[in-house]
Amino acid sequence: MTAWLAQNQASVNEAGELNLPDYAKQLAAVDEGRAFSWLSKFSVLRISGDDATAFLQGQFSCDVAAIAEHGVSWGSYSTAKGRMQASFLLFGSGGIFHLLLRRDIAETFRKRLSMFVLRAKVKIENVDDSIAALAVIRPTACSGAIPQREAADGNDLAAAISPQASIVLSDAPAALLAQWQPALAAVGSTAWDLVFVQAGLPWVSLATYEEFVPQMANLDLLGGINFKKGCYPGQEIVARTQYLGKVKRRLYRALVSAAAVKEGDTLVAASTGDQTIGRVMLAVPKTDGQSECLLVIQEAAWQENPQLANNPAAQLQQLPLPYQLGDVI
Numbered sequence: 001m002t003a004w005l006a007q008n009q010a011s012v013n014e015a016g017e018l019n020l021p022d023y024a025k026q027l028a029a030v031d032e033g034r035a036f037s038w039l040s041k042f043s044v045l046r047i048s049g050d051d052a053t054a055f056l057q058g059q060f061s062c063d064v065a066a067i068a069e070h071g072v073s074w075g076s077y078s079t080a081k082g083r084m085q086a087s088f089l090l091f092g093s094g095g096i097f098h099l100l101l102r103r104d105i106a107e108t109f110r111k112r113l114s115m116f117v118l119r120a121k122v123k124i125e126n127v128d129d130s131i132a133a134l135a136v137i138r139p140t141a142c143s144g145a146i147p148q149r150e151a152a153d154g155n156d157l158a159a160a161i162s163p164q165a166s167i168v169l170s171d172a173p174a175a176l177l178a179q180w181q182p183a184l185a186a187v188g189s190t191a192w193d194l195v196f197v198q199a200g201l202p203w204v205s206l207a208t209y210e211e212f213v214p215q216m217a218n219l220d221l222l223g224g225i226n227f228k229k230g231c232y233p234g235q236e237i238v239a240r241t242q243y244l245g246k247v248k249r250r251l252y253r254a255l256v257s258a259a260a261v262k263e264g265d266t267l268v269a270a271s272t273g274d275q276t277i278g279r280v281m282l283a284v285p286k287t288d289g290q291s292e293c294l295l296v297i298q299e300a301a302w303q304e305n306p307q308l309a310n311n312p313a314a315q316l317q318q319l320p321l322p323y324q325l326g327d328v329i
Contacts, residue, residue, distance in 0.1 A: 001038065001132065004177050008186050016041045016103045017189040024287045029185035030137070030194050033164055036180045037192040039133035043106035043126060044169055047097040050121040056097060059113065060090070061214050061238065063226035067092040072147045072159040074224030076204070076214045077109065082237030083210040085109060087202055087217060087224070089147065089167060091157045098157055098169055100133055104206040132173035135192060136180055137164045146223035162199040162322065194284045197292050200321040202251055207264030208281055215241055216296045217281070218251040221323055249278060252302075253321050254293050256283070258314035261291040267316075269304040276309070277301045292319070 005011060010020045018040040020026060029035040047056060056064040062075030070093060077086045086109045088101040101109060106126065114124050150166060152158035156176075157169040170176055177186075196203065202217035213234075219225050220242065227242060241247055267278035278297030285291050295316075297306060308314050 001173065004038075004174065010186070010188070012040050020186055020188045023188075023191065026185065026187040026191035027194065027287060029187055030191055033137045034184050035187045035192070035195075036134065036136040036177070036184045037187050037189070038173070038177070039100075039135055039167070039189075039192070041103055041189045042100055042133050043103045043128050044131045044133055045099045045101070045106065045110055045124060046127045046131075047099065047122065047124050048095075049123050052097060052122050053092075053095055055117065055120050055122045056090075057229065057232075059116065059232055061219065061225045061232060061234075062090060062223070063229055064090070064092070064097070065229075066226075068095050068097075069093070070149060072149045072157075074147060074201075074219055074222045076217075076219055076224060077113065078214065078232075078234030078238070079210060080233055080237075082213045082234035082241070084204050084212050084214055084217065085112065085210055087204040087214075087219065089159065089161070091149075091159065091169065093157065098127075098131070100167065100169065102203050102205045105204065105209060131169050131171050134168045134170055134173055134176055135195070136166055136168070136184065137195065138166065138184075161201060162195070165195050165199065190284060193282055194292060197253060197282055197284055197294050198322070200251060200253055200294065200323060202281055202294060205263050205281075207262070208279060211264075211279055212249075212281075212296055213241055214238055215247045216249045216251065218323075218325070221325070249296050249298050250325055251281065251294055251296050252325075253319040254295055255317045255319055256291045256293055256308070256314050257289075257316075258308065258311050259285040259289050259291055260311070261285070261293055261308065261314075266309040267295060267297055267301070267306050268309045268312075269301050269306050271304050274309075277306060280308075 062073040150158040261283040265280040282294040
């Protein structure tokens with residue numbers, strides 16, 4: 001990747017964010033559907049061993065057994081109280097799993113999950129040194145919000161995550177980058193986050209660690225929760241939330257009239273004073289001084305002019321998602 005970074009006058013900062021010149025041009029490339037990126041802000045974990053499928057089935061919200069041989073799913077890992085410590089994209093291939101998640105929580109998550117392996121034949125390892133996560137917008141696709149596996153070259157793993165965007169885990173990233181470079185524009189981490197925002201795809205980060213129950217991030221709508229499988233950490237809370245109709249908050253897409261919006265920023269409403277009614281999950285500054293965001297908020301709060309706690313003057317406008325929220329009870 002070093003040669004590619006130099007070729008594109010790009011750099012990766014201490015937070016793992018990929019930076020390239022001309023941010024306005026990058027945003028334009030995303031809007032025009034001709035962009036690709038190295039997901040340097042993300043990590044890849046490989047989980048293998050004879051007991052890997054059974055072990056993960058008892059830890060994650062998604063149906064691991066259903067994707068074990070050749071599948072892909074969104075999923076989450078939660079505390080006993082149902083609060084997510086990670087959301088991820090999980091690939092299964094012949095009983096070996098590759099899991100994509102935010103880099104800032106990856107090591108904490110790996111250590112936490114490893115605590116429960118005990119005598120099971122399971123190996124959990126970070127493979128960032130050998131596998132790169134890449135993303136591309138191209139006219140292939142996913143008929144809805146639930147990810148679908150795609151054909152890939154060699155040992156690569158690919159999945160469509162929206163009608164335009166795909167993620168590829170590759171052990172030979174230079175070849176793919178060279179293939180995409182002539183017709184598509186390379187974009188950095190922040191510009192690519194706009195793809196996730198517009199697709200309504202949630203990633204738990206350090207700023208939102210243990211803040212949300214999976215349904216608050218719309219994972220039930222994205223195929224990331226299986227309500228018929230057995231127990232896993234937080235399963236009782238997740239099931240109760242679903243069947244007793246207690247999903248008070250959902251993930252929404254919004255336009256905010258301020259550029260300085262960050263992951264984890266709190267939302268309040270005039271009628272409830274300092275009480276937190278939601279949080280920003282992902283934010284992307286636009287060139288016009290506004291930000292496009294994913295935020296978890298109470299549905300009723302939209303009728304009360306929700307505000308950023310640290311910038312009450314900023315206006316929030318709800319934007320459509322590419323999938324239906326349904327009724328929020």
